[in-house]
Amino acid sequence: VGDLTAADLKGKKVFVRADLNVPLDDSQNITDDTRIRAAIPTIKHLIQNGAKVILSSHLGRPKGVTPKFSLAPLVPRLSELLGIQVVKADDCIGPEVEKLVAALPEGGVLLLENVRFYKEEEKNEPEFAKKLASLADLFVNDAFGTAHRAHASTEGVTKFLKPSVAGFLLQKELDYLVGAVSSPKRPFAAIVGGSKVSSKIGVIESLLEKCDILLLGGGMIFTFYKAQGLSVGSSLVEEDKLELATSLLAKAKAKGVSLLLPTDVVIADKFAPDANSKIVPASAIPDGWMGLDIGPDSVKTFNEALDTTQTIIWNGPMGVFEFDKFAVGTEAIAKKLAELSGKGVTTIIGGGDSVAAVEKVGVADVMSHISTGGGASLELLEGKELPGVIALDEAVPVAV
Numbered sequence: 001v002g003d004l005t006a007a008d009l010k011g012k013k014v015f016v017r018a019d020l021n022v023p024l025d026d027s028q029n030i031t032d033d034t035r036i037r038a039a040i041p042t043i044k045h046l047i048q049n050g051a052k053v054i055l056s057s058h059l060g061r062p063k064g065v066t067p068k069f070s071l072a073p074l075v076p077r078l079s080e081l082l083g084i085q086v087v088k089a090d091d092c093i094g095p096e097v098e099k100l101v102a103a104l105p106e107g108g109v110l111l112l113e114n115v116r117f118y119k120e121e122e123k124n125e126p127e128f129a130k131k132l133a134s135l136a137d138l139f140v141n142d143a144f145g146t147a148h149r150a151h152a153s154t155e156g157v158t159k160f161l162k163p164s165v166a167g168f169l170l171q172k173e174l175d176y177l178v179g180a181v182s183s184p185k186r187p188f189a190a191i192v193g194g195s196k197v198s199s200k201i202g203v204i205e206s207l208l209e210k211c212d213i214l215l216l217g218g219g220m221i222f223t224f225y226k227a228q229g230l231s232v233g234s235s236l237v238e239e240d241k242l243e244l245a246t247s248l249l250a251k252a253k254a255k256g257v258s259l260l261l262p263t264d265v266v267i268a269d270k271f272a273p274d275a276n277s278k279i280v281p282a283s284a285i286p287d288g289w290m291g292l293d294i295g296p297d298s299v300k301t302f303n304e305a306l307d308t309t310q311t312i313i314w315n316g317p318m319g320v321f322e323f324d325k326f327a328v329g330t331e332a333i334a335k336k337l338a339e340l341s342g343k344g345v346t347t348i349i350g351g352g353d354s355v356a357a358v359e360k361v362g363v364a365d366v367m368s369h370i371s372t373g374g375g376a377s378l379e380l381l382e383g384k385e386l387p388g389v390i391a392l393d394e395a396v397p398v399a400v
């Protein structure tokens with residue numbers, strides 16, 4: 001069994017590792033339930049097929065048992081979305097948990113307490129993984145956001161619990177972030193933004209092997225400008241990455257990838273939401289001013305390039321979109337992707353800040369895929385294998 005739909009589930013105890021690591025406010029209210037909603041299809045499938053679901057996740061980065069990192073605040077929302085009352089355990093292993101598992105009816109869901117309350121989880125200690133595994137007959141990994149971690153509940157458990165298969169969310173993430181990116185409908189454009197080129201080197205290098213068009217935005221562009229001899233005022237520059245920027249430009253050229261840098265930028269006299277701002281050509285940033293967004297000409301050029309494509313992947317904002325004044329470029333790209341998605345272009349939003357941007361604009365629902373993983377989606381886009389995926393029984397088949 002490499003595939004959840006093929007698994008015989010009736011009456012089976014299924015250990016499901018999900019990534020329910022959602023943000024909570026000071027009153028323990030969930031401020032973004034995306035990851036809970038994303039976990040529902042797999043759990044519902046298990047319920048409908050008569051499985052007994054033992055649901056596991058981490059929350060935050062607790063050091064030992066820490067009440068504010070309990071999974072208890074997730075129970076009402078999970079129960080509401082599943083349409084059944086989810087039972088909550090106070091631990092994730094041990095005799096009390098075993099009793100609750102024994103009492104689980106077919107179609108019932110037991111939420112275990114935060115696995116990271118045990119340091120053995122992150123250390124991937126076999127004895128701990130074995131205890132988790134002993135609770136169930138089958139392992140379903142649906143925790144895409146944690147698939148880059150070789151932890152006991154993501155990787156270790158597969159050594160003691162067979163079969164180990166991918167859940168629907170994990171499969172969908174792989175279909176888009178690996179399948180659609182490796183064998184894209186062409187032309188294929190990648191949009192990469194974010195403040196630092198150093199954190200996106202792997203992604204840019206990997207995408208240069210695959211894409212036809214590469215659009216760069218965000219703070220990282222000033223390192224590229226400086227590498228080309230332009231003056232960048234007091235914009236963010238990684239001085240030790242100038243050579244790298246030059247080599248990436250050369251690599252794009254050698255590969256025949258059309259790499260576009262913004263032609264104009266919105267500059268500010270300080271890094272603040274109420275800074276004075278103006279739009280200038282990329283070659284005319286005065287001293288004392290810093291670039292905080294891409295300008296309208298760049299948006300126009302980027303949009304024209306995107307209009308020619310069939311597949312688009314986007315990772316990283318075009319500017320400091322947390323400040324409304326400098327969110328225009330990022331929001332324009334989000335709107336463009338929404339428009340193209342409606343016309344049948346495959347649009348993939350890869351993790352982190354770009355997800356926040358499409359949500360801010362209110363166009364999240366129309367994208368082909370929005371990744372639930374930050375670090376995991378970056379690593380996949382860099383072409384790395386994820387420990388939580390390769391540990392599964394068969395290489396997870398990736399749809400294109």
Ligand code: 3PG
Pocket residue numbers: 019021060061145146149373374375376
């Ligand atoms: C995430 O939020 O990226 C995942 O849940 C993984 O969390 P971690 O970075 O604490 O391992």
